[in-house]
Amino acid sequence: MKAVVYEAYGDPTVLTVSEVQKPAIQDNEVLIHVKASGINPVDTYFRKGIRQVESFPHIPHFDLAGEVVEVGNDVKNIQVGDRVWATNAKGASAEFVAVTSNLVFPLPKKLTFEDGAAIAMPYMTAYLSLFNRGQLKEGETVLIFGGAGAVGHAAIQLAKHAGAYVITTASNEDKAAIAKGAGADEVIVYTVEDLVKRVKDRTKEAGVSLILDMSFSENMERDLEMIKLGGRIITIGSPVNNTPPLMWRQLNMKHASLIGVLLFTAPLEELVSAGHFISKGFDSGVFTSHIGKVFSYEDAALAHESLEKKEYDGRIILDHTK
Template identity: 60%
Template sequence: MKAVVYETYGGPEVLTVAHVEKPIVGEDDVLVKVGASGINPVDTYFRAGIREVPSFPHIPHFDLAGTVVEAGKNVTNVSVGDRVWGTNISGTAAEYVACPQSKVFPLADHLTYEEGAALAMAFMTAHLSLFARGQLQKEDTVLIYGGAGAVGHAAIQLAKQTGAFVITTAGDETKAQLAKEAGADEVILYKQTNVTDAIESLKATVTLILDVSVSENLESNLDFIENGGRIVTVGSPKNNTPSLPWRKLNMKNVSLHGVLLFTAKPSELKEAGTAISTLFQQKKLTAHLAKAFSFTEATKAHEALEQKIYNGTIVLTP
């Protein structure tokens, strides 16, 4: 079968298309014919060697949407012919992928494979952050950083479905419009206005924060978050070992939570994936698809992601 691979760490140019063996389906696995494979920032970290891969040649990506074409004898929740989406599945940039049945969820009929691959990691991370970690309630006021990004855009929609009041940040008017279309009640243009000042001017009582770059924001978050509030940290790309302003956190009785899709509890992943599928089937959520490239354009797709050319999730199609 055809797959995107790399045989050494490096830039987007190390990505090539090769023929590899079709995976064997285990008793508890399903074989998915891939319609699209989603690309996320973490994929560039593995490709660059910031995070290690188990061996070379390595097939990248963790998100997919496609059709089940084979099922192991112990599989009961998925049937051949089902359209599915999934995340936390290694090596999805291939024509076929074998994975445990627990990692795939029903793909709504009105969604394309490209949209299914685009929603996977973004919505799963957002759901885990808001609910499994943040314990979001309808009376909460939540600040979501990066409302035009994949995770932020998903989190806005999920928070609004709960009934929460949503404030988000955006870098420009175009991104602000994307955030508003997702349902944000207020958008802070952080390049023009200090976030802390904006929160004060809104007279907002922020009880939950979803932060995508905690090393840059933690100090100010602790200034304006409500006493007893919760901060959920999705990422800290500029500094992976930020200092902890413990005194501020302690004085405000704030809880600080990490979230990582790859190590989340299976029960949490199942609950989140089921809820996401249901909301999409009810047409209450929309995927934030940026652009689809072919497998042969993998280098161009990774370059576009790293250069932040598009808002939303980029996907590859076989």
């Protein structure tokens, strides 16, 4: 079968399309014929060697959508021919991928395979951040950084569906319009407005109950100014500095919680519950995907380059049918 691979760490040019061995499934797995796969920022970290891969040649990516072509002997809830999506699916940029069956979720008929690949990691991350880690309650105010990004866009929709008041950020008016379209109650264009002042004014100096932060090292000081007493800060990412010094005194003064989230290490039962909730929400038309650009499978290197240059808002998708 064909797969996007790389045999050494490096820039996007290390990505090539090669012939590799088709996987054999275990009794608890299904084999998916991949129709589309999604690229996440973390995929570029692995490619560059910031995070290590197990071996070379390495097949990248974790998000996919496709059609089930084989099921293991112990699989009862999935059938050959089912349209599905999955995340935490190692080697998602291959033609066929074996995935544990309880981490495979139904793709509603109204969604394309590109949609399925687009919703995977962003919606899962947003769900875990808001509900499993953040314990968001109806009526609370949440600040979501980066409302035009993939995770932020998903988090806005999930938080609004749960009855929260949603404030989000954007760097310009075009991105603000995307965030508004997702359902945000307020969008703060932080390049022209004072984010902390605006949040404090809006909350009568009390601060917000919950913050979802995509770049913690850059925002930590502001987070601790904007969080209310007893609030929760979810550190989804910190790409600029993975080991920022902790502002311990400010954290304690706010009686606040600093909470990590990582899809790769989340408990299985949380992933299963989140996945089925997301599928049902899309099936009923409550949620929408956020695709920035679809590339041909052969153009994986160009897709990685575009992601790193932040050329598009929303998910970068590889179409495996082209």
